[in-house]
Amino acid sequence: MKTTRNIFIAVLLGVMMSSCETLQLGDAGLSDAPETSGATIETLFATKKDADKVLVTAYAYLPYGITSGFDSKMGGNVIECITDHAQSNQGFGSDGPKNLYYNGALGASMTSYTGSEAYRFGSEKDYTAIRYGWLFIENADRIPDATPAEIAKMKAEAKVCIAIAYANMLRYLGGVPILDHAVSTTEEMVYPRNTFAETVDFIVKLCDEAKADLPWYNADPNDDGRMTRAAALGLKLRVLCFAASPTFNSDVPWHAEANQYHCYGNYDAARWTAAKDAADEFMSELAQNGYYGLVQPAEATPRAYRLAYRKGYFERGTSESIISVRKDYDSDYHDNWIEKAEYICPTLNWVNKYGWADGSEFPENFDWENPSAQPFFTTGNCVTGTETRDPRLYENIAVPGDYWDNENMAKVHINHPNYRADGTGFLAMKYVLQKDADRENVPPHWSLMRYAEVLLNAAEAHNEAGDQAKAYEYVNLVRARVGLPALAEGMNKDQFRAALIRERDCEFGFEEFRWFDMIRYGLKEDFTKQLYGLYSEGKGGKPDNPDSFTYSKYELATRNWALNWDTRWYLAPIPVTEVNKGYGMTQNPGW
Numbered sequence: 387m388k389t390t391r392n393i394f395i396a397v398l399l400g401v402m403m404s405s406c407e408t409l410q411l412g413d414a415g416l417s418d419a420p421e422t423s424g425a426t427i428e429t430l431f432a433t434k435k436d437a438d439k440v441l442v443t444a445y446a447y448l449p450y451g452i453t454s455g456f457d458s459k460m461g462g463n464v465i466e467c468i469t470d471h472a473q474s475n476q477g478f479g480s481d482g483p484k485n486l487y488y489n490g491a492l493g494a495s496m497t498s499y500t501g502s503e504a505y506r507f508g509s510e511k512d513y514t515a516i517r518y519g520w521l522f523i524e525n526a527d528r529i530p531d532a533t534p535a536e537i538a539k540m541k542a543e544a545k546v547c548i549a550i551a552y553a554n555m556l557r558y559l560g561g562v563p564i565l566d567h568a569v570s571t572t573e574e575m576v577y578p579r580n581t582f583a584e585t586v587d588f589i590v591k592l593c594d595e596a597k598a599d600l601p602w603y604n605a606d607p608n609d610d611g612r613m614t615r616a617a618a619l620g621l622k623l624r625v626l627c628f629a630a631s632p633t634f635n636s637d638v639p640w641h642a643e644a645n646q647y648h649c650y651g652n653y654d655a656a657r658w659t660a661a662k663d664a665a666d667e668f669m670s671e672l673a674q675n676g677y678y679g680l681v682q683p684a685e686a687t688p689r690a691y692r693l694a695y696r697k698g699y700f701e702r703g704t705s706e707s708i709i710s711v712r713k714d715y716d717s718d719y720h721d722n723w724i725e726k727a728e729y730i731c732p733t734l735n736w737v738n739k740y741g742w743a744d745g746s747e748f749p750e751n752f753d754w755e756n757p758s759a760q761p762f763f764t765t766g767n768c769v770t771g772t773e774t775r776d777p778r779l780y781e782n783i784a785v786p787g788d789y790w791d792n793e794n795m796a797k798v799h800i801n802h803p804n805y806r807a808d809g810t811g812f813l814a815m816k817y818v819l820q821k822d823a824d825r826e827n828v829p830p831h832w833s834l835m836r837y838a839e840v841l842l843n844a845a846e847a848h849n850e851a852g853d854q855a856k857a858y859e860y861v862n863l864v865r866a867r868v869g870l871p872a873l874a875e876g877m878n879k880d881q882f883r884a885a886l887i888r889e890r891d892c893e894f895g896f897e898e899f900r901w902f903d904m905i906r907y908g909l910k911e912d913f914t915k916q917l918y919g920l921y922s923e924g925k926g927g928k929p930d931n932p933d934s935f936t937y938s939k940y941e942l943a944t945r946n947w948a949l950n951w952d953t954r955w956y957l958a959p960i961p962v963t964e965v966n967k968g969y970g971m972t973q974n975p976g977w
Contacts (some may be wrong), residue, residue: 399661422447431528432528434536441522441540444547445611446562448711451898452817453723456713457511460720461485461502464730468504469913470898471736471891473919473942475808476729486588490946494959494977504901505558507971508964512551512566519544519551520568532629534763535599542596546621547612549592550709550834551624552585558958561585561968564801577971581646586629593622602675610703611710611831616678619671620708620840627843630657630850631906633956640908641953643975648957655851662851665844678837679705688743691777691868697865699833699897700817706868709835719830720743723817724791731810732783734918734939739891740779745871748775754920754937763787766925766934767795777868782895784813786922786935788818794932799922803930811920811944838864838893849882857882861889882908905956916953917942954977 397880412718450456453464460467460482467474467483482502486492492503495809501509522544526537533560552753553561563577580588584946625675633640633650645651672678681698683690694899698706713719741747742759752761765771767787773780790796790813797804843858854877861870873885887907890899904912918939924932947955956977965973 388882401562401721405480411863426565427525429699431525432530434532437522437529437532438540439524440525441544444515444518444522444544445711446713447518448509448547449512449834450711451715451834452830452832453726454713454719455722459501460504461499462726464896465504465898465901466909467730468731469768469904470915470917471895472730472814473917474599475731475806475810476726476807487947488943488945490950492959494973495962496967500961502547503958505555505958507559507562507958507960508553509961512555515551516548516565516713517568519548520884523566523915527606538599539601542618543613545592545596546600546618547623549589549596549618552589553621554594556582556585556589556625557628557905559960560957560974561646564588570765573966575969579647579972582629582634582649582720583646585918586625589625590622593618600673603677607703610867611712613709615671616668617835619664619668620835620843623661623668623843623847624835624953626657626661626664627846628902628906628927630661630847633906633908637920640956647933647972648975650919657845659851661847662853663842664838665847668840669844677705678708678838678840679924680841680863683869686869688777688869689772692773692781694713695778695781695868696819697840700819702829702831706837707831707833708840709833709838711832711834712829713832716828717826717828717830718772720817720825724911727791727814727818728797728806728809730814732812732814733918733942734812734920735781735915735919736891736895737779737785737812739888740776741870742750742778743774745865756941757937761937767932768930776870778892778941780815780894781818782814782892784818785938786811786924787932788815788921790815790816791820792822797930799924799932799935801924801929801932809919811922814896833897838867839899842893843892845884846886849879850884852879853881854879860885864889864893908953908956910951910953913955914948914950916944920968921946 429436435572451464453462459479463474463476463482466472474481480502482499482504485499487503490700510646523541526541529537537843552564553564561580561582564580564585565577596613597615597618597935600613600618602615602821604612604614605611615789625726629635635653636649637653639645639651640649656665679693680703682696699703702712704847738748738752759776760766760771762774762785763771764774768789779785784790784796785799786796786799788796795802796813797806798809798813806932841860841864845857848854849857850861858873858875877885887903890903894900903909921938922935924935926933954974957974958975960971960973964971
């Protein structure tokens with residue numbers, strides 16, 4: 387779906403506040419919501435083209451993870467900065483990580499920096515997507531010029547949009563009020579909170595209902611970006627893996643106040659079996675219908691591995707794209723991210739997770755002051771040398787000696803003319819691409835799900851359910867795409883899980899995975915560990931383009947939760963103002 391022009395949408399949603407927002411949508415956009423434009427259901431669904439405007443508005447409000455004009459969550463930052471992977475050094479504005487998380491100021495009764503949270507229930511866009519999805523489903527049968535099969539397909543698309551919105555809330559909040567219809571502003575506002583299990587089951591039900599009426603992939607280029615059966619099955623697998631994870635699938639509640647709204651309340655191995663079955667269902671469809679696969683390198687070189695990995699997340703319409711969220715067709719849409727990227731600074735802890743190019747682990751005790759091998763490039767920089775580490779490192783993180791924006795050397799060494807002392811010694815690279823020309827004329831999107839995730843989710847489900855042969859097969863496909871050898875065999879379940887989590891850390895940088903993996907696996911040690919940056923100093927050559935580097939690591943500032951750990955951070959607080967409305971939402975544990 388191409389989205390190219392600005393329109394105005396005003397939405398009045400019963401349990402939410404009235405809001406007016408300017409979005410960049412396209413020819414299929416909805417110019418005015420019924421509440422504000424005076425449009426009637428009859429006119430909205432008078433033709434297939436008109437009705438599609440309602441459906442596309444549900445698409446338009448789906449989550450978007452890259453900093454843009456659509457979403458100012460975290461004060462225009464990204465949630466990677468509240469993990470051990472990155473540190474925000476944005477010393478201005480309403481930066482969420484610095485103002486709410488590092489200092490422990492996040493709460494349910496905040497009056498400052500509201501909207502700078504990772505998720506603020508009552509102010510996000512998920513319920514808007516849900517409302518438009520139900521509005522379409524309830525009225526699609528009115529469309530006079532659409533066949534029953536076309537109507538069924540469009541209804542199924544709406545169900546997947548609704549499921550995505552609920553899956554997003556589940557990860558941040560646990561169980562939430564389930565709306566099974568388009569809320570009217572005249573109805574009684576009573577929407578009690580549903581349990582964690584009910585929310586999971588509802589998402590799975592929507593995916594199962596939708597799959598039969600959706601194509602496996604979109605053969606018509608005009609439908610590129612619309613929901614498919616692969617999207618429904620991939621989302622189902624994601625949600626079942628999340629729900630079956632130790633934090634939520636345990637006999638011991640993850641917090642003293644946690645109850646059925648925040649977890650299952652017991653352990654059941656059948657939940658992992660359900661996730662494995664969902665993985666098998668996806669792979670069975672793939673075997674029958676083909677099409678999806680990892681973008682493969684053109685040749686066996688570090689550069690080719692990098693470009694294949696890049697294409698998998700950056701470009702629309704590849705065989706790797708499962709769910710693609712689109713807000714605009716203008717290649718400049720992510721320029722705000724490019725401007726922010728120098729303030730979003732990866733940690734040395736994350737850099738060290740990336741192994742050597744031959745697949746061996748990078749040592750945690752690596753002696754940076756007396757390195758036994760070149761840690762980034764064979765000759766010190768990318769101009770004369772080649773990459774010595776996992777190719778994905780260089781696509782997620784700008785390291786000393788590599789090009790950053792517009793083929794300028796990354797300004798991370800201390801004697802670079804534009805070095806910023808408040809950084810970490812690294813910069814965000816993902817979506818920057820090194821050359822401005824590489825972004826030009828490439829329509830932007832947020833890869834909400836790609837085939838690499840399906841493979842690693844399938845590997846996880848099979849490992850936890852006891853089928854390690856398949857688990858190894860799936861994770862090794864992801865590694866092979868970037869020239870890495872297969873994982874060493876013979877690991878037990880716990881060892882494989884640790885290896886898989888690291889694989890996810892390397893594969894999904896800045897794709898909104900790490901925060902939720904830390905939560906669902908209860909990785910307290912990763913929340914509370916000391917984080918490090920890296921000093922590097924250029925030697926020889928020019929100050930902005932040195933020939934080699936010397937290094938030393940240093941400690942980053944300690945975050946509040948490292949000193950005052952509380953598992954309440956696993957779920958976001960519900961604003962007191964929202965709880966006090968009395969329609970049924972309740973507070974999360976510890977807030």
